Amino acid sequence: MIPTPTNPSDPPLPTAKMVVAKLDLFYGAFQALRQVTMPFAKNHITALIGPSGCGKSTLLRVLNRMNDLIPGVLVQGRVELDGLDIYAPATDVCELRTRVGMVFQRPNPFPLSVRDNVLFGLRVAGVHHRARLDETMERSLRAAWLWDNLKDRLHHPALELPLDQQQRLCVARLLAVSPEVILMDEPCSALDPIATAKIEELMLELKRDYSIVIVTHNMQQAARISDYTGYMLLGDMVEFGDTGRLFTNPADTRTQDYISGRYG
Ligand SMILES: Nc1ncnc2c1ncn2[C@@H]1O[C@H](COP(=O)(O)OP(=O)(O)O)[C@@H](O)[C@H]1O
Numbered sequence: 001m002i003p004t005p006t007n008p009s010d011p012p013l014p015t016a017k018m019v020v021a022k023l024d025l026f027y028g029a030f031q032a033l034r035q036v037t038m039p040f041a042k043n044h045i046t047a048l049i050g051p052s053g054c055g056k057s058t059l060l061r062v063l064n065r066m067n068d069l070i071p072g073v074l075v076q077g078r079v080e081l082d083g084l085d086i087y088a089p090a091t092d093v094c095e096l097r098t099r100v101g102m103v104f105q106r107p108n109p110f111p112l113s114v115r116d117n118v119l120f121g122l123r124v125a126g127v128h129h130r131a132r133l134d135e136t137m138e139r140s141l142r143a144a145w146l147w148d149n150l151k152d153r154l155h156h157p158a159l160e161l162p163l164d165q166q167q168r169l170c171v172a173r174l175l176a177v178s179p180e181v182i183l184m185d186e187p188c189s190a191l192d193p194i195a196t197a198k199i200e201e202l203m204l205e206l207k208r209d210y211s212i213v214i215v216t217h218n219m220q221q222a223a224r225i226s227d228y229t230g231y232m233l234l235g236d237m238v239e240f241g242d243t244g245r246l247f248t249n250p251a252d253t254r255t256q257d258y259i260s261g262r263y264g
Pocket residue numbers: 027030032050051052053054055056057058059070
């Protein structure tokens with residue numbers, strides 16, 4: 001199932017890494033997502049924007065089944081990763097969360113050393129081969145632009161690093177387990193503008209190898225870094241399409257109101 005952009009004048013979409021189709025999500029009696037259909041393009045950045053409480057984080061959590069951890073959640077509809085239904089009973093949720101990893105709003109390194117943070121996932125998976133661990137650690141820290149800063153401080157407590165390095169360490173911890181999709185929920189909201197610019201630059205580099213989905217309440221950020229944007233309002237996906245087009249020539253008056261600052 002390949003959803004089409006809201007606006008027919010958008011260029012054709014590249015291959016979808018993930019697809020959400022006719023998705024409804026309920027927290028108990030409250031419906032937080034309504035018939036959401038959209039693709040998440042492979043090796044591109046997709047941004048989810050919209051006012052607070054419209055369901056952005058909920059939709060992001062659908063993509064690696066993090067909502068499963070919340071009691072009383074009901075998900076209906078289809079969510080695909082490489083064409084396979086991730087809500088099928090046979091899905092191994094731990095494997096899914098390795099393939100579709102998440103970075104949170106506030107950096108959340110474990111109270112361990114830099115090295116032990118990066119290698120956490122591999123050790124849980126039972127990898128203890130020293131050369132392999134060292135190789136993965138260097139590769140992951142380099143990819144998150146931390147190697148030069150931290151190579152002489154691998155035993156330093158992660159929680160004592162500056163916030164932006166903590167957030168990039170969380171990215172390195174994800175990269176160490178070789179994900180395919182990276183979900184980021186307002187990853188810069190705790191960071192200053194310089195640290196934010198660094199994360200944005202990092203995302204642009206990472207999309208060569210990964211598919212990225214970012215929730216942001218910062219429209220400028222979505223416009224700067226994303227290829228595709230979905231605008232949500234009260235659980236509805238109002239409009240989805242090419243970022244440049246959506247911000248300059250929205251198809252829906254509600255999108256127009258939001259991006260021109262008349263709403264939210
Ligand atoms: N665990 C939860 N239990 C009940 N309602 C929730 C829960 N998480 C979010 N909601 C509700 O779902 C709606 C969407 O929330 P959320 O996805 O966090 O929005 P956003 O990320 O766009 O701010 C809001 O009305 C929120 O109150």
